[in-house]
Amino acid sequence: MPIFSFEDIDFYYEDDDNNGEPFIFLHGLGGDTSQTMGIMKQTEGIRRISMDFRGHGKTIDIGGRDKLSFEQFTRDTLALVNHLNLEKVIIGGVSTGAGVALRFSLTNPQLVSKLILSRPAWKDEPQSREIIEAYQQIYDILVDNSVKDKKTAYKETKIYKYMKSVSSYAGETLLGQFEYPYAKDTASKLIKIPRDCPNSNRDDWKNIIFPTLILVSEQDPIHPYEYGVLLNNFIPNSSLKRITPKEVSGQQHNIDSYNFICDFV
Known part of the structure; x- marks a missing residue:
């Protein structure tokens, strides 16, 4: 490698x-x-x-x-x-x-x-308020150990439903953040980069x-x-x-x- x-x-x-x-x-x-x-x-x-x-x-x-x-x-x-x-x-x-x-x-x-x-x-x-919020809620769910089915939890958020209503591709992109095996360990990127x-x-x-x-x-x-x-x-x-x-x-x-x-x- x-x-x-x-x-x-x-x-x-x-x-x-x-x-x-x-x-x-x-x-x-x-x-x-x-x-x-x-x-x-x-x-x-x-x-x-x-x-x-x-x-x-x-x-x-x-x-x-x-x-x-x-x-x-x-x-x-x-x-x-x-x-x-x-x-x-x-x-x-x-x-x-x-x-x-x-x-x-x-x-x-x-x-x-x-x-x-x-x-x-x-x-x-920085990115728009909606984009920052979308990534912030992914971060919150990733680091919350009490949430077991994280994708399902995110699908229930208002920001996800809004983003998906605007573009189904955008919704899929946001859900994709949960696929990374080290998503929780590296979740800080989702709140730092959009605000930069x-x-x-x-x-x-x-x-x-x-x-x-x-x-x-x-x-x-x-x-x-x-x-x-x-x-x-x-x-x-x-x-x-x-x-x-x-x-x-x-x-x-x-x-x-x-x-x-x-x-x-």
């Missing part, structure tokens, strides 16, 4: 380790490398690289609640870049991963050739000068379409592409994402 060590944590990562252009593609909250490697299939000329964030996938340790932040996740990503001795990368991500990629591009622009933001879930502030943000001033986005691809879809309250439009308005050399909502077809969603990424890189 490929790992690299940083700040006393062993991080799991995947790497095609070929001569293609390095593309670091980062997963979303509660996800792992299978999400990004599943979207970005092996492609000639591209060296796919992904990692499990702390408290995700096979990187179980979190290193303390104060380490669950976009700033720390960005430092962890930089540690991966240094571990692999990469001089320049395409950096991208889905949802939370997009937020980390955005922060990485702002703090390490000398290392970035292109930026890919798939379904961004943040502006320059990649950066706190959207004017900083104007400093991103390299080509940027922004993928957006409708019918997705966790990843609002308008967030991508906002980023597109502020990032000078960016293009906005609409992909099929997962609410309509998860398979076509991934196909659209892959095709737009291949065209871009």
